[in-house]
Amino acid sequence: MTVDASVAPARWHQAVIERILPRTPHVISVFLRAPLEPHVAGQHVDVRLTASDGYQAQRSYSIASAPGTEGIELAVERLENGEVSSFFHDVARPGDTIEVRGPIGGYFVWRVEDGGPILLIAGGSGIVPLMAIARDWSIAEPKTSVLLVYSARTWEELVFRDELLNIQAREPRFAFIATITRGPRHRPEDFDRRLDRSLVRQILTHWGHSPRDVYVCGSNTFVEAVTSSLVQEAVPAAIIRTERFGGKD
């Protein structure tokens, strides 16, 4: 076994905030210009902020943009008492400089040559790294099938919703199903209930493909529930990759 030097990030770089775009009531996209190495869909960056007295705070944010597109898009959810997320939501503006390090992560990643079929399951802001995969897939000549199951409290809280609807309208091999837990569904193919085992079974059966790789990202509660259901429905644990945030919903 050897160490893959290509996944080792360099040191901190200056990054300029080019644009900030509201996505949902709680999520903004922050577009950065920074001299980072090209990333792979699914990777994240570390962000560092420095106060005037030298105090620093670091956090990790998944990259939403596809590899090869200009700039880096992060999506930042406002967290209650979030030290860094409140800076992005309340203080940051275009032209500001922060520090970034990355790209980081060599496992929760998808490359075009990995192929598919790909099953993507997102809870809330867990969509971010999966969005990079969906975008990367749609930019490449998509010959393989993708199913994105995306759970959010309401239709309005689906980050990147219109773009996902556009990909689905354009690409017959891209299936997008929203599961809405605290509001009505808006399309007949969506669901207004939690993604429990019976719904996982129903969705997989309807899709009709056996995934080559499964990516699940969301709160730990969400990821635990979904991955347990998948394993019980005979999806091999070894093909399921997870990324989890927070201890709670």
Added chain:
Amino acid sequence: MSTRGFLGRRPSDEVAHRLPPGQYQTEDFPVLAKGPTPRVDRAAWRFTINDGSRPLASWTWAQFEALPQTIWRGDIHCVTKWSKLDTTWGGVTIDDLFQAAGITPPSAYLLAESHDDYDTNLPVADLLGGKAMIATRFAGKPLEAEHGGPARLLVPHLYFWKSAKWIKGLRFTSHDEAGFWEQRGYHMVGDPWREQRYTNDP
């Protein structure tokens, strides 16, 4: 150079000096894992120490529970930036484990191996002298599956990815062989006080 308008939320001095660089305190206990949580049955559980491919010692759950038990209290640090202070763990120190099996380490490095095909590399010296244990209890209760139960490695002076969850054994290796995350961009040692997060960090 400072970030315009960033004020930050500083921890108290008492907490600040316990936080390695780049870390923040959490009251939660976040869960990170590469895949689904394995459900490991205590009745079928075995813990095995190997020298390369040669087994040196093995314990069932009941045999393991009969080994000398140690309590450890202190702070843990995850490479994803959170630190959790004043945690309490119970289990069997690696010193006691080696002594029970009459093992003198045959090499200076090993891999901790898990039920989900995860592994992580460690210098043997980092596990001895009371610095590490196979933990089976957290806060006085049996270790939950999400946090690595029935048993996980606990090496609290290194970033927590080294504290392999769902551990099934230790394997001595002739040299320092990169484990799962160490092959994927993370540091071979992982000392939080030196901020050794990623492969090329000093």
